[in-house]
Amino acid sequence: MSDTLTIRDLHVAVDGKPILRGVNLTMQRGETHALMGPNGSGKSTLGLAISGHPKYEVTQGSIELNGDDVLAMSPDERARSGVFMAFQRPVAIPGVKMADFLRHATTNIRQPDRKEGEELIPMREFRKELKGKMQQLQMDVEFARRYVNDGFSGGEMKRAEILTLAMLQPKFAILDETDSGLDADAVRLAAESIAEIGRDKMGLLIITHHDKLLVHNPPDFTHVILGGRIVETGGAELAAELHSQGYERIRKAYPQDDAENQAMLETEEPQSIG
Amino acid sequence: MATATQLGFNQETFDAFVAARDEPVWLTEARRAAWEHFQNTDWPARNHEEWMRTDIRMFKLDRFSPPQPTDAKASSIKGGLLCPGVALAGHNRSLDSHSLDLTLHKNWSDKGVIFGSLDTMLAEHGDILRPHFQSAFDPTHDRFASLHAAFWTGGQVLYVPRGVVVDEPLHMLSSMTDGGTDLGHVLVVLEDGAEATLLCETSSPTETAGGFHCGAVELVLGAGAHLRFVNFQDWGHGVWHFAHQRALVHRDATLQWTVAALGSRLAKVNQRVSMVGEGANCQVNGVLFTEGKQHLSYDTLQHHEAANCRSDFLYKAALQDKSRTVWRGMIKVDPAAQKTDGYQRNDNLLLSGDARADSIPGLEIEADDVRCTHGSTSGRVDEELIFYAGCRGFTRKEAIQMIVTGFFQHVFDRITIENVRDALALAIARRVREYE
Structure with missing residues (x-):
């Protein structure tokens, strides 16, 4: 449980346009962090940059996992070294069944040195485990036969991402608005599932607008991002304050970052797949 | 028997070929008529609609000869990808159009099933087979058709x-030596109410082997018959492949035809399905995977000649390197063919910027109460899918292999034999290379 993810002075641009302007964040495995901020502040960008999206260009700074240079790794190497992101809007892969996708993914993550073409986890063993996880998450086992995210409702996509999280057991998980688009019951189920799967076992970075996920996953740290910078870090009480009172105090306290945030919003938020 | 010293396709080799074959007069006459037609016909013109996208100027017929018998053993030939693990009712393997071995379960021969080399069986069962032979195939369609009709050899x-319901698949493998010739003719006849599954594949000794295939496929389905036909073209990448394939589907008969093509240097396939009896039903599933400088061209025609028939053609192609596919699809509906339900679709997945897929769907409708739809798509592999799979631990190559397999899944799902489905998926996945 001594794994550490360290982000130092991270600057990220998309199509030459700066989005993140010097993010510093250190997470230990087992900790829960909340990342909050208004629209356009760069929340999803941070997750996509950590995951290695090719359009998100790191212009300055570093990301290290236990001292290893994450920025030098391809997206699959990052995943295999234990970094995970639950996407806000995951893409559909027509014709590929969830079960087959997850079997391959799980094999690669558990056997990071596996070479292309080597054996996957035996089908029977994998199915049993997947079925168990699906029951734990109160998912219909038929779900595994559907094509990855193809024709899924918003809620189903989020459930599928949580199932993936449960199977892959990463060291660090970034959850990008895993509660958005869900009704109250579904949010509670998602929050409980995340707590059960990840709390204390993984380092969780929960990106959220709402407080419901955090009720079941009270953050050890709350970070407020504005205009591409983390401007304040506090405990669970900071998350509570933002939920009840919004970002007015923050915007006034950091007028320059607020201006950057407004400018980014006006030039349109980059299309994220996350 | 033509000797090895007589090379090329000319009057001399034709006369020697015919003289060496102990065939009934009607068949010899048919060969002579086709040879006559061949001599009086030009190669297809470059501006001919069917040929304008397919350049055969590099094809030199005089580099090839009528199929020669070889002393190779059946065990030495490659191929047979479709049938491992499948219990077969029978199989027939040939090399350069000469049969090497043949089995047919006694159970089926006792029931009157005929299976084997076409030339042998035409001689033995001419009374049964002659009315169907060349009933679907037109020897005058073009010069390749005539050449085939004059010189066809072996066959299946x-x-x-x-x-009679044959409830286990039958398997035909046509193999060719490097630089060899295959002039095979496949004739499948299902009488009224009969059912069968036929796996038909081709192979070469190596992936780069050359050669010349000029073939024909004739499928004749009687009333209420049901044929599942899998046609897997896996020649070496130096082979010239010219084929005329035609099916006649009679009243209430069902044809499910799967075409998988991974091989050849250049393939020009003319595929026609004629629904000649009311209530006929036809589904064609095409899977094409091309690489290097391969050129695969398919002209398909779903011809509705009778009322209340359904046809559903789905061709999917994935292309890498500088390869190219051409698909021209036509739904033709005759005035009598009311209540036609016709569908055609062609989807292309481009794995490299240098690959090119031409897709030309067409409708020619002369009845007024029909439903005919068509569509085509072409696109690159979506980088966002590769990234998403990467975030789940897939290498770029693994991600593309998975996306390609998923692209074909809709067609694979329509193949009822699991081993065949898996064999095709695997054959394609192992060809996918890494692209930046």
Whole structure:
């Protein structure tokens, strides 16, 4: 449980346009962090940059996992070294069944040195485990036969991402608005599932607008991002304050970052797949 | 028997070829007529609509000869990808159009099923087979058709008598030596109410082997018959492949035809399905995977000649390197063919910027109460899918292999034999290379 993810002075641009302007964040495995901020502040960008999206260009700074240079790794190497992101809007892969996708993914993550073409986890063993996880998450086992995210409702996509999280057991998980688009019951189920799967076992970075996920996953740290910078870090009480009172105090306290945030919003938020 | 010293396709080799074959007069006459037609016909013109996208100027017929018998053993030939693990009712393997071995379960021969080399069986069962032979195939369609009709050799035949249901697949493998010639003719006849599954594949000794295939496929389905036909073209990448394929589907008969093509240097396939009896039903599933400088061209025609018929053609192609596919699809509906339900679709997945897929769907409708739809798509592999899979631990190559397999899944799902489905998926996945 001594794994550490360290982000130092991270600057990220998309199509030459700066989005993140010097993010510093250190997470230990087992900790829960909340990342909050208004629209356009760069929340999803941070997750996509950590995951290695090719359009998100790191212009300055570093990301290290236990001292290893994450920025030098391809997206699959990052995943295999234990970094995970639950996407806000995951893409559909027509014709590929969830079960087959997850079997391959799980094999690669558990056997990071596996070479292309080597054996996957035996089908029977994998199915049993997947079925168990699906029951734990109160998912219909038929779900595994559907094509990855193809024709899924918003809620189903989020459930599928949580199932993936449960199977892959990463060291660090970034959850990008895993509660958005869900009704109250579904949010509670998602929050409980995340707590059960990840709390204390993984380092969780929960990106959220709402407080419901955090009720079941009270953050050890709350970070407020504005205009591409983390401007304040506090405990669970900071998350509570933002939920009840919004970002007015923050915007006034950091007028320059607020201006950057407004400018980014006006030039349109980059299309994220996350 | 033509000797090895007589090379090329000319009057001399034709005369020697015919003289060496102990064939009935009607068949010899048919060969002579086709040879006559060949001599009086030009190669297809470059501006001919069917040929304008397919350049055959590099094809030199005089580099090839009529199929020669070889002393190779059946065990030495490659191929047979489709049948491992499948219990077969029978199999027939040939090399350069000469049969090497043949088995047919006694159970089926006792029921009157005919299976084996077409030339042998035409001689033995001419009374049954002659009315169907060249009933679907037109020897005057073009110069390749005439050449085939004059020189066809060996071949494969499956005949299933009325009402007989062959419940295990039959397998035909046509193999060719490097630089060899295959002039095989496949004739499948299902009498009224008969059913069969036929796996038909081709192979070369190596992936780069050359050669010349000029072939024909004829499928004749009697009333209420049901044929599942899998046609897997896996020649070496130096082979010239010219084929005329035609099916006649009679009243209430069902044809499910799967075409998988991974091989050849250049393939020009003319595929026609004629729904000649009311209530006929036809589904064609095409899977094409091309690489290097391969050029695969398919002209398909779903011809509705009778009322209340359904046809559903789905061709999917994935292309890498500088390869190219051409698909021209036509739904033709005759005035009598009311209540036609016709569908055609062609989807292309481009794995490299240098690959090119031409897709030309067409409708020619002369009846007024029909439903005919068509569509085509072409696109690159979506980088966002590769990234998403990467975030789940897939390498770029693994991600592309998975996306390609998923692209074909809709067609694979329509193949009822699991081993065949898996064999095709695997054959394609192992060809996918990494692209930046």
